[in-house]
Amino acid sequence: MAKLKVHGVSLSPFVRKVLFALAYKEQPYDQVNVFPGDTSDEFSAISPLHKVPVLEDDGFTIPDSSIILRYLEAKYPANPIYPADPQDQARACWLEEYADTRLMECCAGLFRERFLARAFFKREPDEALIATILSETMPPVLDYLESVVQDDGFFLGDHLTVADIGITSAFVSAGYGDFEPNAESHPKLAGYVARATASPIVVARLAEEQAAAASLTG
Amino acid sequence: MAKLKVHGVSLSPFVRKVLFALAYKEQPYDQVNVFPGDTSDEFSAISPLHKVPVLEDDGFTIPDSSIILRYLEAKYPANPIYPADPQDQARACWLEEYADTRLMECCAGLFRERFLARAFFKREPDEALIATILSETMPPVLDYLESVVQDDGFFLGDHLTVADIGITSAFVSAGYGDFEPNAESHPKLAGYVARATASPIVVARLAEEQAAAASLTG
Numbered sequence: 255m256a257k258l259k260v261h262g263v264s265l266s267p268f269v270r271k272v273l274f275a276l277a278y279k280e281q282p283y284d285q286v287n288v289f290p291g292d293t294s295d296e297f298s299a300i301s302p303l304h305k306v307p308v309l310e311d312d313g314f315t316i317p318d319s320s321i322i323l324r325y326l327e328a329k330y331p332a333n334p335i336y337p338a339d340p341q342d343q344a345r346a347c348w349l350e351e352y353a354d355t356r357l358m359e360c361c362a363g364l365f366r367e368r369f370l371a372r373a374f375f376k377r378e379p380d381e382a383l384i385a386t387i388l389s390e391t392m393p394p395v396l397d398y399l400e401s402v403v404q405d406d407g408f409f410l411g412d413h414l415t416v417a418d419i420g421i422t423s424a425f426v427s428a429g430y431g432d433f434e435p436n437a438e439s440h441p442k443l444a445g446y447v448a449r450a451t452a453s454p455i456v457v458a459r460l461a462e463e464q465a466a467a468a469s470l471t472g
Numbered sequence: 473m474a475k476l477k478v479h480g481v482s483l484s485p486f487v488r489k490v491l492f493a494l495a496y497k498e499q500p501y502d503q504v505n506v507f508p509g510d511t512s513d514e515f516s517a518i519s520p521l522h523k524v525p526v527l528e529d530d531g532f533t534i535p536d537s538s539i540i541l542r543y544l545e546a547k548y549p550a551n552p553i554y555p556a557d558p559q560d561q562a563r564a565c566w567l568e569e570y571a572d573t574r575l576m577e578c579c580a581g582l583f584r585e586r587f588l589a590r591a592f593f594k595r596e597p598d599e600a601l602i603a604t605i606l607s608e609t610m611p612p613v614l615d616y617l618e619s620v621v622q623d624d625g626f627f628l629g630d631h632l633t634v635a636d637i638g639i640t641s642a643f644v645s646a647g648y649g650d651f652e653p654n655a656e657s658h659p660k661l662a663g664y665v666a667r668a669t670a671s672p673i674v675v676a677r678l679a680e681e682q683a684a685a686a687s688l689t690g
Contacts, residue, residue: 328558340546
C-alpha cells in the first residue's frame with residue numbers, strides 16, 4: 255500500500271493537478287474514487303467544502319489542490335514545482351490561481367457540456383452556454399495567457415511549476431470538450447499547450463484517464 | 473515613500489489580510505484606494521480578475537491576498553506567518569482558504585447588507601438574505617470553526633498564522649454587520665474572536681479603518 259492516498263476522481267481537473275505533481279515528484283499513491291460534491295459524513299469530515307481532491311498522508315488529511323501541491327513540495331522537495339525566487343514564485347502561484355478560477359470556469363464548462371452532459375448526466379449539451387464560452391468568456395482569458403506565456407519551454411521559467419500544472423490540467427479538461435487554443439489567434443499559447451500535452455507525464459496521465467472516461471461513456 | 477504599495481481599499485477583507493500581515497511584519501507601506509471590480513485599463517493590467525488587493529514592490533506587482541502573504545513571508549521572514557511543520561502549515565493554509573471562501577461569503581454578506589447597503593449603495597438591506605445567512609448559511613460554518621479552533625491563544629499553534637489573518641479579517645467584516653459568534657452556542661470560537669479583535673494589531677487597524685468607514689457613512 256502506498257503511503258499517500260488521493261481522494262477524488264481522475265477526471266477532476268483539481269485531482270489531475272495533484273496526480274501531475276505526484277508523477278513529477280515520482281511518489282507512488284493509492285486513489286479513492288470520490289466525486290466532487292460528495293456530502294457523506296465520511297467525506298465531509300475530511301473535506302468540509304465537499305471538494306476533491308483530498309490528500310491523505312499516513313492519517314493526516316488535507317483538502318485543496320493548491321495547498322496539497324505546497325504540502326507535497328515541503329515533504330518531497332526534489333523536482334521542485336515552485337521557483338526559488340520570491341517574485342517568480344508569486345507569478346507561478348498567481349498563474350495557478352488564474353488557471354484554477356477564470357480559465358477553469360471556461361474549460362470545465364466545455365468539459366461538462368460537451369463531454370459529461372451526454373456521457374454522465376444523460377442530457378443534451380447546453381449549446382447556448384458553449385457558444386457564450388467560446389465567443390465571450392474564453393477569448394479574453396486566452397488573450398491574457400498569450401500575453402504572459404513563454405515562447406518555448408515551460409509556461410514561465412526554466413522548470414515545471416504549479417503554473418504549468420494548473421494551466422495544463424485546465425486545457426486537458428477543455429480537450430475533452432474538443433477545445434484547444436487556435437494557433438493563428440494565440441500562437442504562443444497554442445504552442446505551449448501542444449508542448450505540455452505531449453510531455454511524458456501528461457501523456458501517461460491521459461492514458462490512465464482513458465479508463466475513467468471509458469467507464470463514463472461505456 | 474515606502475517601498476511597498478498596497479492597491480485596494482481598507483474595508484476590503486482581503487486588503488485587510490495584507491495590512492494585518494504588513495503590521496505584524498512591521499513593514500511600512502503606501503496605499504492606493506482602489507475599489508474591487510475596478511475595470512480601468514491601468515488596474516486591469518496589474519489585476520486581471522479586477523480584484524483587490526494588489527501588492528506593488530519596487531515595480532513588481534502581484535494580486536491575490538493569499539499569494540501576497542506568501543510573498544511577504546519570503547521577503548520578510550521575521551515574524552513568520554506560516555508554521556514550519558508541513559502539516560501544520562497545510563492546516564493553516566486550509567483554514568485561510570476556508571476563511572476566504574465559505575466563511576467570507578457569510579461575513580461579507582452581512583457586511584454588505586447591514587453596512588454597505590445604506591452607507592454606500594444607498595439602498596435598503598436585503599433582509600431575506602440576512603435571515604438566510606444567519607439561520608442557514610452561517611451556523612454550519614461556525615460549527616466547523618468551533619470544532620477546530622484552540623481553547624486559547626491563536627487559532628492553531630503557538631504563533632499568529634495566515635489562519636488567524638484570514639479568519640480574523642472575515643469576522644472584522646462581519647462586525648460591521650453587527651455579528652459576532654455566540655458565546656453560548658460557540659464558546660471556543662467566540663472566545664477566539666474576542667481575543668483576536670482585542671489584539672494590538674487588529675485594534676490599530678480598526679482605528680485606521682474608522683476614517684474609511686466614516687468617509688462612506690458621512
